[in-house]
Amino acid sequence: MEEVDRESGDNTPVILGKYRKEIEHSLSDALSLHNSGLQTMLRYHLGLSDEHGNPMISNQGKGLRSSLCMFACEAVGGAPEHALFAAAAIDLTHNFTLIHDDIQDGDRERRHRPTLWAIWGTPKALQAGNVMRTLADQGIQQLHHYQLTPEVVVMCSMLLTSAYLETVEGQYLDLNFEGRTDITTSNYLEMIARKTGALIRCSMQMGALTGNGDARTVQALTQCGTFLGALFQIRDDYLGIWGYEEETGKATGSDLRRKKNSLPMVYALEHASATGKEQLQAIYAKEQVEDKDVASTLALLTELGTPEYVQGLAETHADHALKALDGIDLVPGTKEEFYALVQFLLTRQQ
Amino acid sequence: MEEVDRESGDNTPVILGKYRKEIEHSLSDALSLHNSGLQTMLRYHLGLSDEHGNPMISNQGKGLRSSLCMFACEAVGGAPEHALFAAAAIDLTHNFTLIHDDIQDGDRERRHRPTLWAIWGTPKALQAGNVMRTLADQGIQQLHHYQLTPEVVVMCSMLLTSAYLETVEGQYLDLNFEGRTDITTSNYLEMIARKTGALIRCSMQMGALTGNGDARTVQALTQCGTFLGALFQIRDDYLGIWGYEEETGKATGSDLRRKKNSLPMVYALEHASATGKEQLQAIYAKEQVEDKDVASTLALLTELGTPEYVQGLAETHADHALKALDGIDLVPGTKEEFYALVQFLLTRQQ
Numbered sequence: 001m002e003e004v005d006r007e008s009g010d011n012t013p014v015i016l017g018k019y020r021k022e023i024e025h026s027l028s029d030a031l032s033l034h035n036s037g038l039q040t041m042l043r044y045h046l047g048l049s050d051e052h053g054n055p056m057i058s059n060q061g062k063g064l065r066s067s068l069c070m071f072a073c074e075a076v077g078g079a080p081e082h083a084l085f086a087a088a089a090i091d092l093t094h095n096f097t098l099i100h101d102d103i104q105d106g107d108r109e110r111r112h113r114p115t116l117w118a119i120w121g122t123p124k125a126l127q128a129g130n131v132m133r134t135l136a137d138q139g140i141q142q143l144h145h146y147q148l149t150p151e152v153v154v155m156c157s158m159l160l161t162s163a164y165l166e167t168v169e170g171q172y173l174d175l176n177f178e179g180r181t182d183i184t185t186s187n188y189l190e191m192i193a194r195k196t197g198a199l200i201r202c203s204m205q206m207g208a209l210t211g212n213g214d215a216r217t218v219q220a221l222t223q224c225g226t227f228l229g230a231l232f233q234i235r236d237d238y239l240g241i242w243g244y245e246e247e248t249g250k251a252t253g254s255d256l257r258r259k260k261n262s263l264p265m266v267y268a269l270e271h272a273s274a275t276g277k278e279q280l281q282a283i284y285a286k287e288q289v290e291d292k293d294v295a296s297t298l299a300l301l302t303e304l305g306t307p308e309y310v311q312g313l314a315e316t317h318a319d320h321a322l323k324a325l326d327g328i329d330l331v332p333g334t335k336e337e338f339y340a341l342v343q344f345l346l347t348r349q350q
Numbered sequence: 351m352e353e354v355d356r357e358s359g360d361n362t363p364v365i366l367g368k369y370r371k372e373i374e375h376s377l378s379d380a381l382s383l384h385n386s387g388l389q390t391m392l393r394y395h396l397g398l399s400d401e402h403g404n405p406m407i408s409n410q411g412k413g414l415r416s417s418l419c420m421f422a423c424e425a426v427g428g429a430p431e432h433a434l435f436a437a438a439a440i441d442l443t444h445n446f447t448l449i450h451d452d453i454q455d456g457d458r459e460r461r462h463r464p465t466l467w468a469i470w471g472t473p474k475a476l477q478a479g480n481v482m483r484t485l486a487d488q489g490i491q492q493l494h495h496y497q498l499t500p501e502v503v504v505m506c507s508m509l510l511t512s513a514y515l516e517t518v519e520g521q522y523l524d525l526n527f528e529g530r531t532d533i534t535t536s537n538y539l540e541m542i543a544r545k546t547g548a549l550i551r552c553s554m555q556m557g558a559l560t561g562n563g564d565a566r567t568v569q570a571l572t573q574c575g576t577f578l579g580a581l582f583q584i585r586d587d588y589l590g591i592w593g594y595e596e597e598t599g600k601a602t603g604s605d606l607r608r609k610k611n612s613l614p615m616v617y618a619l620e621h622a623s624a625t626g627k628e629q630l631q632a633i634y635a636k637e638q639v640e641d642k643d644v645a646s647t648l649a650l651l652t653e654l655g656t657p658e659y660v661q662g663l664a665e666t667h668a669d670h671a672l673k674a675l676d677g678i679d680l681v682p683g684t685k686e687e688f689y690a691l692v693q694f695l696l697t698r699q700q
Contacts, residue, residue: 100476104472124525131519138511141508153504168388168480168481169388169481172474172477175477
């Protein structure tokens with residue numbers, strides 16, 4: 001059971017477990033820098049060491065993106081290790097965005113540990129993030145070691161670059177949405193398709209490419225990744241409000257306390273009566289959202305059928321993701337593994 | 351005289367003028383983004399528009415890096431436009447570092463205009479910087495339009511990535527040097543070779559590669575770029591203290607006021623008597639460096655022969671840069687152009 005995801009208990013689907021060790025080694029190798037100060041910061045952020053550089057029992061995230069990349073390579077008939085550099089590159093890119101996000105949002109904690117800037121200050125954290133991204137670029141450039149053609153290497157470079165550009169455009173849209181009450185669910189879905197979806201889509205696309213999938217198969221896995229990215233973020237938004245606190249067993253409403261304009265709130269503002277809308281706006285206009293505000297907002301969201309809408313939308317995207325693979329030949333057994341992953345993403349509790 | 355550098359008067363060397371229009375167009379094209387908010391920020395930073403997006407008379411820097419890239423391509427016998435994407439990429443990379451530097455250093459002004467973060471806030475400026483870098487990566491990936499082999503495209507990608515990594519390692523070293531008084535001139539030169547030198551070296555290297563120079567010529571131009579990068583920064587450090595204010599005609603001492611640990615100060619701390627060293631340390635320990643402190647520090651630096659040492663070191667690097675090209679066949683006339691550039695960099699006043 002050593003490959004079990006530490007965050008999610010033992011119902012972790014095979015895809016998130018089977019490539020974990022290889023990916024962890026590859027990430028650790030990628031972080032071999034001359035500069036030991038920078039190296040410590042990066043290893044710390046990835047949960048490979050404590051802030052003094054001492055190795056620690058891994059405290060990483062789910063590794064969804066890198067696992068999907070390895071999986072897509074294997075599913076089209078490639079050797080998953082051919083996707084290893086691309087997989088590590090996508091995880092490094094994702095983690096680079098997290099380092100900069102924490103600076104932007106002023107978040108002092110991530111995965112129950114202080115963030116990079118909270119320990120080392122903004123200037124060093126900013127640069128550490130930039131270095132993390134550079135190591136991702138170098139990872140992609142290493143792909144040529146695997147007898148992949150230079151064309152595939154250049155293609156992967158281009159895909160990762162443009163997926164990242166979409167991510168930033170999504171983040172930028174998100175910043176522009178802040179404080180606005182006229183955002184539609186369709187605006188919102190477009191934003192998350194970029195902010196979260198682009199890198200997840202790119203994971204599957206690069207995996208299929210490095211596995212030498214034919215054009216139609218690569219296309220199908222890419223489309224599948226697009227829906228999976230949306231599903232992932234929609235469930236995330238669900239958990240941000242109706243995720244359960246371990247101690248109390250009650251909905252946390254944590255995104256409401258943080259006045260986040262996530263999907264449930266966007267939906268509620270779009271569908272509430274004039275009075276309901278005023279009530280929601282008044283609460284988000286407050287300096288501090290109190291317990292009673294959270295309770296009354298949760299009640300209003302329930303009344304509007306928001307949890308059912310949000311979870312229903314996640315399920316629709318899950319269906320589309322699976323349908324994208326219809327009629328596509330994948331290595332036997334891999335579709336079942338993917339199905340289990342989709343079920344996990346739909347029902348995960350954190 | 352329309353190609354004259356606006357900052358430097360009309361003694362601008364040919365190399366900094368002849369490619370300027372093409373580079374400006376290429377940069378402007380590179381900034382065509384879907385997101386008009388981001389586009390305005392990037393155009394503003396490059397001096398192509400005001401903060402509302404209205405085009406303005408160009409207020410760019412010298413464009414040293416992009417010009418060197420075009421020049422190296424032409425000097426080895428290539429068509430300079432084959433280096434255009436690489437040239438734009440290196441300018442975009444350099445400008446990305448400036449956007450993040452301004453955030454890190456809290457600088458509110460650059461080239462007599464408010465910096466990006468000062469106008470749009472840190473979160474958006476941080477992302478705008480990241481996008482600028484992404485556009486650089488995309489520029490390199492565009493190189494394949496010019497019948498360059500995928501191998502050369504991948505090679506340029508790798509060179510730009512690792513030059514950037516060196517830049518950040520240099521910046522990180524620089525941050526670690528802050529406030530320390532035990533830095534030797536040799537530590538310092540190693541730091542600037544990375545922080546400033548790597549991208550300048552990479553400019554010439556990519557130019558020579560895209561011009562299809564043979565291995566020995568590419569190597570010679572690369573080495574030449576290494577010395578040129580050091581020369582550029584050393585003269586910059588000189589001007590930071592002995593540059594003249596337009597109004598008063600007196601040395602500004604501006605790096606002293608900002609308590610910067612640049613080459614003159616590193617040299618002085620290394621060579622001053624115990625008393626002199628204490629005096630310098632006491633001044634840099636003050637909250638605010640006053641006019642009389644600047645005057646006494648300038649006197650001490652002069653006494654130690656610091657200006658002569660610094661300018662002499664710049665000249666040594668100029669000699670090495672020129673010597674690197676000995677015995678190398680370049681297109682007739684280009685060595686003379688390069689010689690004029692070196693003279694300009696040695697004597698420039700700003």
